[in-house]
Amino acid sequence: MRSHRTPRFDFYEFLEHYNPEKDKIWLATYNEKIIGCIAILSKPNNEAQLRWFLVHPVFRGTGVGKHLFTKAIAHCQEQQLKNVYLLTTDEQHKAITMYKKAGFQLTASMKLKQWGKTMSEERYDLDLTKS
Template sequence: MKNTISQIRNFNRFYTSHIGMLKSNFLDSPYSLAEVRLLYEIGEQGSTTSQHLTELLSLDKGYVSRVLKTFLRDEIIEKIQSEEDKRAFIIKLTENGNNVLKILQSKSDQQIEKIIENLHSDEKELLVNSMQSIKTLLVTDYNKADLAKNVEFREGLKPGDIGYLIHVHGKLYTQESGYDMSFEKYVIKTFSEFLENYSAENDKIWLAEYNQQIVGCVAILERSDEEAQLRWFLTLPMFRGTGIGKKLLNTALEYCKDKKYKNLYLLTTSVQEKAISMYEKVGFVKTESVESLQWGQVLIEERYDLKLS
């Protein structure tokens, strides 16, 4: 935790200095960053109130009042008495205020362009995606389900996908189940066999991506005209409980039903309790169980079958 806090504080120091937040005159204007932000929100809202600005930006009511007095003095806002509540005043930008805001926005765009001018397109994409992740994770009412809103699903493989999937399987199963390096060797073997016998018509793989990074997968491999195997079902820990795994699994099951397979099976070990719970909820039944020594552990290998017709 201490290292996390230290890294966040280090980033804050870097970022506030990098974009000039510490300057009293932000973007060479007569206003500070907080004042410019208030001006931006007034323009963005079209019409608003002092109370709304205070709540929206979590600023002190007295501070907001002082800034608005400055804006009135500079004739960049106007206050109009509310028809609904005579005690309240509607705040809007004047024509002068709109012009000031446009100039500030143009300067801000130029500042950002200068900051990122030496970045390659992939680096810019990484930067923007990272910023989006920060926004999602740090909102006051953060919920893991919010991550799922930005997850995209696709069918099929792209160059590099299998290498990444091998990496993720090896890393996660070592961390969560204590498997040794021989498990990664096993995963490499399964994907090698998959590629050697791959049939685009009968073998399918679906991937979930967040910011173009794979965060979940599932595959269906045809074993005969009547039977298929479910393989490589996985969701990264931070995306568990968001519905990502459920959607991947249901997609695979719907495909099997459309193909009119009579039976779908999977192989797992008893330690994969969360995954097994999902399998059982959709109707899989344990049909085999045998003790074995592999991947550095004594394991209970299990087979689960789902009758589709």
């Protein structure tokens, strides 16, 4: 397993480099309030990054997250991308279980100190050429 640092790409940079043909963001709403989101950011070499996958705690377990996740991966397949990756921490156990179930594999891990504690930032990749 390699240990490298993937450059950060924040929301401001997303807006600056937004390509409507390749980059997508989905919002789930309930009673006109955002309750979830997910984004796909295009990257070089026919690759994309899954970002900002969030579901309001009240709506977790209702299928909202699964629907968003399925839409994002389907978009990557429609774009005929070779790979989609995401970054998370080793403390996101439920999310990691879902990613692994979808076929993502741990490809990198790096210890970091964040929010006053030491944790591992992990990169998970989904090879879409095998789907």
